[in-house]
Amino acid sequence: MTIDSTQPPEPVDDVEPLPLDETRHHFSETLDGIKLGMVQMGSLVTENVRRAGDVMLEGRLDLAPVVIEHDREVNRLYAELEQLTFETLARQQPVAGDLRFLVSTTRILYEIERSGDLAVNCVNVAQREHGLPQSPKLTALLNQMVSECCSLFAAGVDALADMDPVAGAALDAKDDVLDDLVGRYYTEIGRVSEEIGLETAIQLSKVGRFLERIGDHAVNVGENVAYVITAKFPGDTHAGVAEYE
Amino acid sequence: MDLTSAPDAADTAAQPASEDDAGTPPAIFDVENLNVYYGDFHAVQDVTLPIGKNQITAFIGPSGCGKSTVLRCFNRMNDLIEIARVEGKIDYHGVDLYGLSIDPVEVRRHIGMVFQKPNPFPKSIYDNVAFGPKIAGYKGNMDELVEESLHKAALWDEVKDKLKESALALSGGQQQRLCIARAIATSPDVVLMDEPCSALDPIATLRIEELMQELKADYSILIVTHNMQQAARVSDRTGFFNVELNERGQRTGHLVEFDETGKIFTNPNVKATEDYITGRFG
Amino acid sequence: MATRNITVDTSALVRRSLEGKRINWFDQFVAIALLVSLLSGLLILATLLISVFSSGFSVLADRGFDFITSRLSPDAADAGIFQAIIGSLILTGFVIVVAFPLGVGAAVYLEEYAPDTKITRFIDANIRNLAGVPSIVYGLLGLAVFVKLMGGFTGGRTLVTGGLTLAVLVLPIMIITTAEALRAVPQALREASMGVGATKWETIRHHVLPVALPSIFTGAVLTIARAFGESAPLLLAGAVLSLFFSNASGAGVGEYLFDEPYTAMPIVIYNWARQPQQDFVALTSAAIIVFLVFLLTVNGVAIFLRDRYERK
Numbered sequence: 001m002t003i004d005s006t007q008p009p010e011p012v013d014d015v016e017p018l019p020l021d022e023t024r025h026h027f028s029e030t031l032d033g034i035k036l037g038m039v040q041m042g043s044l045v046t047e048n049v050r051r052a053g054d055v056m057l058e059g060r061l062d063l064a065p066v067v068i069e070h071d072r073e074v075n076r077l078y079a080e081l082e083q084l085t086f087e088t089l090a091r092q093q094p095v096a097g098d099l100r101f102l103v104s105t106t107r108i109l110y111e112i113e114r115s116g117d118l119a120v121n122c123v124n125v126a127q128r129e130h131g132l133p134q135s136p137k138l139t140a141l142l143n144q145m146v147s148e149c150c151s152l153f154a155a156g157v158d159a160l161a162d163m164d165p166v167a168g169a170a171l172d173a174k175d176d177v178l179d180d181l182v183g184r185y186y187t188e189i190g191r192v193s194e195e196i197g198l199e200t201a202i203q204l205s206k207v208g209r210f211l212e213r214i215g216d217h218a219v220n221v222g223e224n225v226a227y228v229i230t231a232k233f234p235g236d237t238h239a240g241v242a243e244y245e
Numbered sequence: 246m247d248l249t250s251a252p253d254a255a256d257t258a259a260q261p262a263s264e265d266d267a268g269t270p271p272a273i274f275d276v277e278n279l280n281v282y283y284g285d286f287h288a289v290q291d292v293t294l295p296i297g298k299n300q301i302t303a304f305i306g307p308s309g310c311g312k313s314t315v316l317r318c319f320n321r322m323n324d325l326i327e328i329a330r331v332e333g334k335i336d337y338h339g340v341d342l343y344g345l346s347i348d349p350v351e352v353r354r355h356i357g358m359v360f361q362k363p364n365p366f367p368k369s370i371y372d373n374v375a376f377g378p379k380i381a382g383y384k385g386n387m388d389e390l391v392e393e394s395l396h397k398a399a400l401w402d403e404v405k406d407k408l409k410e411s412a413l414a415l416s417g418g419q420q421q422r423l424c425i426a427r428a429i430a431t432s433p434d435v436v437l438m439d440e441p442c443s444a445l446d447p448i449a450t451l452r453i454e455e456l457m458q459e460l461k462a463d464y465s466i467l468i469v470t471h472n473m474q475q476a477a478r479v480s481d482r483t484g485f486f487n488v489e490l491n492e493r494g495q496r497t498g499h500l501v502e503f504d505e506t507g508k509i510f511t512n513p514n515v516k517a518t519e520d521y522i523t524g525r526f527g
Numbered sequence: 528m529a530t531r532n533i534t535v536d537t538s539a540l541v542r543r544s545l546e547g548k549r550i551n552w553f554d555q556f557v558a559i560a561l562l563v564s565l566l567s568g569l570l571i572l573a574t575l576l577i578s579v580f581s582s583g584f585s586v587l588a589d590r591g592f593d594f595i596t597s598r599l600s601p602d603a604a605d606a607g608i609f610q611a612i613i614g615s616l617i618l619t620g621f622v623i624v625v626a627f628p629l630g631v632g633a634a635v636y637l638e639e640y641a642p643d644t645k646i647t648r649f650i651d652a653n654i655r656n657l658a659g660v661p662s663i664v665y666g667l668l669g670l671a672v673f674v675k676l677m678g679g680f681t682g683g684r685t686l687v688t689g690g691l692t693l694a695v696l697v698l699p700i701m702i703i704t705t706a707e708a709l710r711a712v713p714q715a716l717r718e719a720s721m722g723v724g725a726t727k728w729e730t731i732r733h734h735v736l737p738v739a740l741p742s743i744f745t746g747a748v749l750t751i752a753r754a755f756g757e758s759a760p761l762l763l764a765g766a767v768l769s770l771f772f773s774n775a776s777g778a779g780v781g782e783y784l785f786d787e788p789y790t791a792m793p794i795v796i797y798n799w800a801r802q803p804q805q806d807f808v809a810l811t812s813a814a815i816i817v818f819l820v821f822l823l824t825v826n827g828v829a830i831f832l833r834d835r836y837e838r839k
Contacts, residue, residue, distance in 0.1 A: 024454075024455065025455060027478070087511050090477065090507075091478055091506065091507065091510050093474050093477070093478070320722070322718070322722065325717075325718070325721060327642055327643060350724050350725070350726050351724065353721065353722055353723065353724040354723070354724035357722065357723065358722040360722070362715060364713075364716060364718070366716065366719065366734060367716075367737075367738060376720075376725075376733065377724055377725075380723075380724070380733075381724060424719070427719075427723060428722070430723070431723055431724055
């Protein structure tokens with residue numbers, strides 16, 4: 001073969017590069033599967049929070065085993081998805097957005113799983129107390145708290161399903177509402193603590209703390225979603241990665 | 246089912262997979278105590294493993310560990326080397342490939358091969374694909390067979406208007422896909438690939454890996470690669486080969502570990518495997 | 528301020544070291560010396576051609592086609608090289624028909640089929656030695672074997688004898704060049720062919736030989752040129768120097784090959800060069816011109832065929 005030194009060297013790539021979505025099918029499907037699994041987990045937890053509310057507010061102690069059963073499913077999904085995530089990290093050499101996604105997945109999985117546990121904790125309190133005291137003001141506050149918490153967590157799961165950084169970043173502000181409610185809840189507990197007894201007061205305030213923590217976890221989920229897309233945590237002024245259009 | 250085999254744990258290794266095992270595919274090859282000698286030199290020692298049907302099995306390991314030598318035993322290409330001697334058993338669908346009545350030429354029709362550097366014949370694209378079936382006495386519609394093979398190799402759209410042009414005018418990645426089409430034109434059920442992407446650029450490599458995933462449905466694929474990330478991405482099971490000095494001071498290759506790829510790359514059983522895949526030794 | 532000065536100085540330093548300083552005299556000298564060697568070779572060739580042309584052109588100009596169609600004659604004015612041309616062409620044909628298949632076949636066996644043993648290597652080395660044996664020795668071989676030993680079959684000093692002798696002479700060259708051509712075919716091609724289930728012969732026939740064919744033709748060109756110009760073996764194996772009464776156009780083919788005396792162009796040139804008469808000098812040159820034309824034509828045909836196969 002003679003080399004014609006008067007011509008520039010031929011490009012060695014294939015003539016027509018494939019469109020972006022046609023290579024690494026298997027990898028793309030795996031990532032989609034992981035996201036779907038997380039959304040499933042998140043939905044299960046959202047439902048469980050609502051059910052925990054029913055258990056606490058309406059005395060539906062019969063729902064307690066359902067909550068526990070569903071949380072077992074959440075834990076199973078957690079183990080499975082985490083294993084899959086680690087294996088994908090090992091085998092697919094992800095970089096850039098894919099890497100941020102998989103690393104964030106490990107964090108999000110933790111946030112969701114913890115939230116599930118906290119919902120179960122609420123149910124346990126209700127069981128221990130054989131139903132919670134029916135003080136109208138407390139009940140109203142608790143009702144609002146559960147409602148707010150559910151909506152916040154669902155919003156987090158939605159942001160995750162859509163991979164929407166804006167929605168994800170907005171959760172922080174939404175959480176302030178819940179925090180405010182919990183603050184008022186504590187105040188009310190303090191006010192009636194003598195009537196209901198110290199033990200009950202402690203258990204009741206635990207519930208407040210559980211719901212507040214679920215809200216925080218939801219915010220973390222949202223922030224991780226924003227990180228995956230923008231490579232920055234919301235409110236972080238020193239991110240070292242370039243912004244995408 | 247314990248598929249790992251440290252050299253002295255031969256009794257736990259090579260249980261032939263059957264469909265009864267939970268979710269394990271049937272084995273298309275059963276290799277038992279395979280040893281390869283080049284004259285006096287003991288190149289490969291006591292390899293025992295099953296190769297799963299419709300799976301992608303990868304062989305990885307440092308240079309000179311015998312993985313290509315082992316691969317070439319599966320289609321009797323080592324017969325072409327005068328001083329090569331193969332001992333042990335390779336069962337293909339239960340038939341010993343090295344049995345006395347077995348014709349190596351027929352073996353190579355059933356077990357195709359793709360080589361490291363794309364080596365299309367210096368003929369037209371059409372003739373490249375048609376050659377194998379033609380000499381095998383194919384009596385059917387050759388045009389259809391060529392088209393089908395090129396479709397399966399994800400090359401048809403790019404070459405359908407220039408079938409009569411020389412294969413050498415294609416790019417490297419296209420040539421390799423042509424070699425794949427050529428290999429599958431004789432309707433094998435196994436395709437052996439000896440470092441098929443090492444001469445290609447990254448985009449061409451990814452396309453071939455994608456193609457392998459598609460081909461898995463119809464063929465069993467056995468790939469030797471020195472790129473362990475490729476093995477991690479693409480294979481269902483991975484065999485790690487390594488070199489050791491034997492009693493006579495020769496560098497003999499042997500199989501260190503053979504398992505599901507996910508397991509090998511997240512939590513291998515043998516330390517040597519972990520050292521290799523983490524790049525602790527070359 | 529100081530920084531900027533340093534930058535400027537560095538830049539000047541770099542410029543000085545990058546710009547060419549001296550002309551590389553040695554390189555130039557080598558290029559010129561090589562050119563001189565090329566020109567020397569061309570000069571020698573040119574001298575040959577010029578002297579031959581100037582000497583022989585008059586004959587061709589005067590007698591034209593007659594020179595080519597006339598028979599040998601002791602009279603310079605009548606002598607022509609017709610019989611020599613026919614003889615040379617037939618001998619070349621013999622070489623092609625005998626040496627080409629035998630040579631290619633032997634080379635294919637040696638390169639593709641023979642196991643790499645001491646015997647094979649011994650044979651290979653000896654074929655190379657044979658290629659260097661002086662052609663007169665082949666003449667002796669031809670005399671001993673084809674003329675004397677097989678005289679009953681070949682008819683003694685005939686074209687068959689001469690053809691076989693020349694064929695044996697060029698056979699080693701043919702084998703060597705074909706073997707080299709086969710060795711140059713990349714092993715990857717054979718592997719690719721065997722990999723889809725071709726037998727050894729199918730691989731050779733469909734892939735190895737077609738790729739090697741251009742180089743094999745080059746070898747054929749060399750052998751034809753060699754055979755065309757050989758005189759020593761023919762002298763021994765029976766070519767006749769002066770041929771006055773052979774009917775080159777009248778006899779049947781069989782008789783002509785097996786019975787009749789013959790001659791060839793180099794022989795005639797040799798003979799005419801020996802003649803004392805002055806006229807034969809010009810005749811010799813004229814014969815050389817015709818000989819060169821034929822040689823170039825024969826070579827040209829072989830090269831044309833080679834190029835055709837190469838393009839395929």
